[in-house]
Amino acid sequence: MKTSNEARSEEVDAVLDDFFSLAKRRANAVSQRYGDLWEVLERNSVGGKRFRPRLVIAAYEALGGEDREACARVGAAFELLHTALIVHDDVIDRDFSRRGIPNVSGSYRDEATTAGISTPQAEHRGMSAAVIAGDLALSGASRLLLGLTCDEVCKSRLLDILDEAIFASAGGELLDVELSLAPEVPTVAEVLDMERAKTAVYSFEAPLMAGAVLAGADAAVVDSLEEFGREVGIAYQIVDDLLGVFGDEEATGKTTLGDLREGKRTVLVAYAAATDDWFAIRPFIGKSDLTVAEAEHVRARLVSCGARDLAERLIDEHASRGLAVLGRPEIPDDLRQVLTPIVETVLARVR
Amino acid sequence: MKTSNEARSEEVDAVLDDFFSLAKRRANAVSQRYGDLWEVLERNSVGGKRFRPRLVIAAYEALGGEDREACARVGAAFELLHTALIVHDDVIDRDFSRRGIPNVSGSYRDEATTAGISTPQAEHRGMSAAVIAGDLALSGASRLLLGLTCDEVCKSRLLDILDEAIFASAGGELLDVELSLAPEVPTVAEVLDMERAKTAVYSFEAPLMAGAVLAGADAAVVDSLEEFGREVGIAYQIVDDLLGVFGDEEATGKTTLGDLREGKRTVLVAYAAATDDWFAIRPFIGKSDLTVAEAEHVRARLVSCGARDLAERLIDEHASRGLAVLGRPEIPDDLRQVLTPIVETVLARVR
Structure with missing residues (x-):
C-alpha cells in the first residue's frame, strides 16, 4: 500500500506530466527541435525529491484542505519555479551538470560536442538553451497557478x-x-x-x-x-x-x-x-x-x-x-x- | 498640444514608472545592490519607441475601447515582455550594448572593469545580472496583466x-x-x-x-x-x-x-x-x-x-x-x- 505521502507526490507528478505533455505537443508543432528542448527541461524537472510540493501539501492538508487536485497543482507550480531557478543558477555558475547528471546546458553542450562542434561553441549552445528553458519553466509556474479553479x-x-x-x-x-x-x-x-x-x-x-x-x-x-x-x-x-x-x-x-x-x-x-x-x-x-x-x-x-x-x-x-x-x-x-x-x-x- | 499618440504613450510610461518605482522600493529594502539592478533594468526599458504598446492602443481604441488606464497597462506588459526578451537575447548573442548604449550586461561589466575586475570576470558578472534582470522583466509582464481590473x-x-x-x-x-x-x-x-x-x-x-x-x-x-x-x-x-x-x-x-x-x-x-x-x-x-x-x-x-x-x-x-x-x-x-x-x-x- 502506498503511504499518503507517496500518493500525494504522484499527484504532483501527474500535474507536471500533463503540463509537459501539452507543452511538448505545442512545441513539436513549431519544430521538433523545440519539442526536444521541452523534453530536456522535463528530464531536469523530474527525479527531484519534490521537497517544495511536499511542504505545500503538508500545510494544506494539516489545515483541513481537501481539494487534492488544486493542492497538487500549487505544489507543481513551486516545483517548476525550483526548476527555473536552478536552470538559471547553473547558467550563472557555468555548471554543466547537477548531481552528476548533465543539466540543460550540459545536455545541449554534449550533443553539440558529439556532433563535432568546438567546445566554446558547444558550451555557448548549452548556455543559450538553458537561458531559454529557464524562461519557459518560470512562466510555466505562473501558468499552473492561473489554471487553478479556486476563487x-x-x-x-x-x-x-x-x-x-x-x-x-x-x-x-x-x-x-x-x-x-x-x-x-x-x-x-x-x-x-x-x-x-x-x-x-x-x-x-x-x-x-x-x-x-x-x-x-x-x-x-x-x-x-x-x-x-x-x-x-x-x-x-x-x-x-x-x-x-x-x-x-x-x-x-x-x-x-x-x-x-x-x-x-x-x-x-x-x-x-x-x-x-x-x-x-x-x-x-x-x-x-x-x-x-x-x-x-x-x-x-x-x-x-x-x-x-x-x-x-x-x-x-x-x-x-x-x-x-x-x-x-x-x-x-x-x-x-x-x-x-x-x-x-x-x-x-x-x- | 499633444497628439493623441503622444498622450497614450505617456500613459504607458506612467504605468511602467509606477511598476519600477514599486519594484525599486521593494528591492532597496532587500539591498541597495538589488535596487541598482532594477534601476539598470528600468534604464533598459525606457527610451524605446513603445512600438508594441502603440499596437495595443491602436487596436483597442479603434475597436471602441475606452478604459485608457487598462489599455496602458496591457501596453506596458508587452513593453516589459520586449525588455525581457531583448535582455536575454543579448545574453545569448553575448552582446554588451544595444543601439550603441551599454545594455544590462554592458552596464554591469563596465562597472566591474572600472573597479579593476578582470575582463572575463567582469563579463561574467554582466551576463549573470542580465539573466536575473530578464527573469524579473518576464515575471513583471504577467504581474502587470494580473493587476488589471477587467473581468x-x-x-x-x-x-x-x-x-x-x-x-x-x-x-x-x-x-x-x-x-x-x-x-x-x-x-x-x-x-x-x-x-x-x-x-x-x-x-x-x-x-x-x-x-x-x-x-x-x-x-x-x-x-x-x-x-x-x-x-x-x-x-x-x-x-x-x-x-x-x-x-x-x-x-x-x-x-x-x-x-x-x-x-x-x-x-x-x-x-x-x-x-x-x-x-x-x-x-x-x-x-x-x-x-x-x-x-x-x-x-x-x-x-x-x-x-x-x-x-x-x-x-x-x-x-x-x-x-x-x-x-x-x-x-x-x-x-x-x-x-x-x-x-x-x-x-x-x-x-
Whole structure:
C-alpha cells in the first residue's frame, strides 16, 4: 500500500506530466527541435525529491484542505519555479551538470560536442538553451497557478506569493554574484540575508504559505508559517554550508572540497574572516587546485577559530525559533505534528 | 498640444514608472545592490519607441475601447515582455550594448572593469545580472496583466495571449541558435518560421490581439488581427534582413557589415545557398573581418543570384496579404484606417 505521502507526490507528478505533455505537443508543432528542448527541461524537472510540493501539501492538508487536485497543482507550480531557478543558477555558475547528471546546458553542450562542434561553441549552445528553458519553466509556474479553479481572491494571493518568491530569489541570486566578486569577505549577517533571499523564501516560506492560503487559513497562521519557513530555511542553508566543508561525502554525495575551491561565501568563511586565523585560512579559499591535505588544514582552522561552533549555534538558534513559532496558539495540533519532523530532519543532517 | 499618440504613450510610461518605482522600493529594502539592478533594468526599458504598446492602443481604441488606464497597462506588459526578451537575447548573442548604449550586461561589466575586475570576470558578472534582470522583466509582464481590473474571462484570455507570445518567442530564439550552428544553411521557409516565432508573434500578433480582446471584440476580429499581425510581422523581419545588408547605414543606424560578419541566417543567405552563386558567396558569410570591398562583392552576388529580388517579392507578398485581411467585412473602418499606415511604414523602410 502506498503511504499518503507517496500518493500525494504522484499527484504532483501527474500535474507536471500533463503540463509537459501539452507543452511538448505545442512545441513539436513549431519544430521538433523545440519539442526536444521541452523534453530536456522535463528530464531536469523530474527525479527531484519534490521537497517544495511536499511542504505545500503538508500545510494544506494539516489545515483541513481537501481539494487534492488544486493542492497538487500549487505544489507543481513551486516545483517548476525550483526548476527555473536552478536552470538559471547553473547558467550563472557555468555548471554543466547537477548531481552528476548533465543539466540543460550540459545536455545541449554534449550533443553539440558529439556532433563535432568546438567546445566554446558547444558550451555557448548549452548556455543559450538553458537561458531559454529557464524562461519557459518560470512562466510555466505562473501558468499552473492561473489554471487553478479556486476563487479569484485566493488565486490572486497565491500569485502574489509566487511573485514574492521570484522577487526574493532574484535578489538573492544577485547578492550571491556580488558578494563572490567583492574583494572584502561579507559579514555573517550579509551571507545569511543572501541565503535567505536566494533559497529560504522560495523553498520554505512560500510553499508553506501557499498551502495555508489555499486551505483558507487565517492570516495569523499564514504569517506564522512565513516565520517558521524563514527560520527553518535559514537553518537549512547553514547546514548546507557546514556539510559543504565538514560533511560526510558518502552521505551527502557532494565533495567537501567544492565550496572551498570555488571560494564560496559561506557562514563559515564570513565568520573566519573576522578572526586572527583568517591569515592562515585566506590563501586556500578559492584555490582551485586545493589538495585534500590543505582542505584538512582549513577545516582545523575553521574549528579552532570558532567558525564551526558559530555555525552549529546558529543552526540550533534558528531551528529553536522555528519550533517556538509552532508552539503558538494559532497553530493547530495537526500542523505542529507535521512540521516538527521537518525541523528534526534538517537538524539530523548535521548530527 | 499633444497628439493623441503622444498622450497614450505617456500613459504607458506612467504605468511602467509606477511598476519600477514599486519594484525599486521593494528591492532597496532587500539591498541597495538589488535596487541598482532594477534601476539598470528600468534604464533598459525606457527610451524605446513603445512600438508594441502603440499596437495595443491602436487596436483597442479603434475597436471602441475606452478604459485608457487598462489599455496602458496591457501596453506596458508587452513593453516589459520586449525588455525581457531583448535582455536575454543579448545574453545569448553575448552582446554588451544595444543601439550603441551599454545594455544590462554592458552596464554591469563596465562597472566591474572600472573597479579593476578582470575582463572575463567582469563579463561574467554582466551576463549573470542580465539573466536575473530578464527573469524579473518576464515575471513583471504577467504581474502587470494580473493587476488589471477587467473581468476574469478577459484577463485570462490576455494572459493566454501573453503566454503564447512567450512560448513562441522562446521557440524562435532556440531555432535561431540551432540554425546558426547547423553546418547546412537553412531553407527560406525555415528562416521565415524562425523569424515569425522569434519576433512577429510577440511584436505584432499578440499586442494587436490583446488590444482587441480588451476592447471586447468578436473572435473573428481577434483572429483576423492575428493573421494581419503575422503577415506584417513577417514582412517586417524580411525588411530587417534586407536592410542589414543593403540598408542605408545613416538611416538605419546599423552597420551593413554586421549580419554578414556574424553569418546571420537571413532570407537572403538562405535563398542564395540554393543557387550556383553560393560558392562565390559562402567564403564571406560569417567572415568576422569581412572588408567593405568583400561586402560589396557579396551584395552584387546576392543581387545577381536573385536573393534581393526574392526578399523584395516576399515583403510585397506578405504586406499584400496583411492588407487583404484588413479588407475583410469584420474589420471596422476605424481599425482599417489605423492599421493601413503601419503596413505602409514597414514598406517605406525599404523604398
